[in-house]
Amino acid sequence: MAIIPAFQEAGRIKNTIEAVKPYVNRVIVVDDGSTDTTFIEAIQSDVTVLRHMVNRGQGAALRTGTEAALRLGAECIIHIDADGQHDPSFIPSIIEPLKKGEAEIVFGSRFLGITSANMPFMRRMVLKAAKTFNTLLMGIPRHVTDPQSGMRAMTAAAARRLNFRQDRMAHCSEILRLTTRGAYKWCEIPVRIHYSSESLAKGQKSSDALVIVWQLFLGIFAD
Amino acid sequence: MLLIQIILVAILIGAIYMTWKRSKEQAIGFREAVLWTILWVTAAMIILLPQTTTTIANILGVGRGVDVILYASVILLFIALFRLHVIVERLERKLTDIVRAEALRDIK
Numbered sequence: 001m002a003i004i005p006a007f008q009e010a011g012r013i014k015n016t017i018e019a020v021k022p023y024v025n026r027v028i029v030v031d032d033g034s035t036d037t038t039f040i041e042a043i044q045s046d047v048t049v050l051r052h053m054v055n056r057g058q059g060a061a062l063r064t065g066t067e068a069a070l071r072l073g074a075e076c077i078i079h080i081d082a083d084g085q086h087d088p089s090f091i092p093s094i095i096e097p098l099k100k101g102e103a104e105i106v107f108g109s110r111f112l113g114i115t116s117a118n119m120p121f122m123r124r125m126v127l128k129a130a131k132t133f134n135t136l137l138m139g140i141p142r143h144v145t146d147p148q149s150g151m152r153a154m155t156a157a158a159a160r161r162l163n164f165r166q167d168r169m170a171h172c173s174e175i176l177r178l179t180t181r182g183a184y185k186w187c188e189i190p191v192r193i194h195y196s197s198e199s200l201a202k203g204q205k206s207s208d209a210l211v212i213v214w215q216l217f218l219g220i221f222a223d
Numbered sequence: 224m225l226l227i228q229i230i231l232v233a234i235l236i237g238a239i240y241m242t243w244k245r246s247k248e249q250a251i252g253f254r255e256a257v258l259w260t261i262l263w264v265t266a267a268m269i270i271l272l273p274q275t276t277t278t279i280a281n282i283l284g285v286g287r288g289v290d291v292i293l294y295a296s297v298i299l300l301f302i303a304l305f306r307l308h309v310i311v312e313r314l315e316r317k318l319t320d321i322v323r324a325e326a327l328r329d330i331k
Binding site: 030048050051052053054056057060063064067071072165167218219221222 | 313323
């Protein structure tokens with residue numbers, strides 16, 4: 001089952017759903033309180049669509065989708081972005097280690113051989129800095145190649161145990177930390193990300209890195 | 224006594240009165256009322272005997288008494304602000320839980 005969190009993705013969500021569908025048994029779209037026609041477009045596509053009444057962030061939407069997938073009896077759960085950045089043709093290779101029992105959680109990495117299309121220089125630099133931060137302050141091993149990987153897959157058993165609480169952008173680092181420091185078998189596989197002007201305009205800004213650090217810090221005290 | 228001292232102390236006496244009135248109304252707890260009273264009394268002491276802060280300042284190695292108060296205020300404000308941030312974060316998480324429960328209502 002694939003989880004697609006979507007916020008203000010009118011015009012893009014349909015294509016993403018159709019692109020993902022052939023690779024999975026079921027698609028769950030979580031509309032994260034969009035004020036545009038994302039929800040309507042999603043329900044037209046004959047998939048399971050959940051709706052957050054108000055915007056709670058990508059991490060929160062992923063968690064909602066993951067819980068829904070568990071209730072619906074999913075064996076494997078795949079997280080994938082709604083804006084078409086992630087190439088769905090990598091879904092078979094990302095779930096392969098799960099099927100073979102080699103891993104419980106698999107991360108798609110942008111830095112394992114496959115060159116991502118049009119990755120801006122600034123993004124590359126920020127990701128390098130994020131990697132150092134993750135190693136030094138989060139205790140995430142240095143051999144994790146992609147510090148902000150948004151495409152991942154996990155078994156139902158792993159999803160049930162993985163208690164990620166960061167609602168917004170910081171969930172990526174949080175999931176990496178929980179996975180690499182917890183008792184999970186995990187691995188990274190190469191994926192390709194398509195950076196388009198649209199996805200870059202709506203996606204993360206370099207300054208968001210600081211916001212993520214702050215959210216992770218606050219999270220320690222809010223538990 | 225300077226005019227400013229009279230005005231400030233009058234305000235603080237009012238504050239102490241209000242604190243215990245609220246405590247009686249049970250709007251705030253007894254412990255909280257005591258803490259506030261300590262704060263107001265300390266403030267009144269500093270206003271009436273400003274030289275005490277200079278003594279503290281000299282012990283701490285800060286030049287003037289006023290500076291000690293300023294530094295302490297900034298630190299306290301930062302702590303208060305951070306606490307607020309944490310409280311807001313907890314509220315946000317509760318909100319997310321509610322929103323999630325509502326979104327998942329129809330899933331078995």
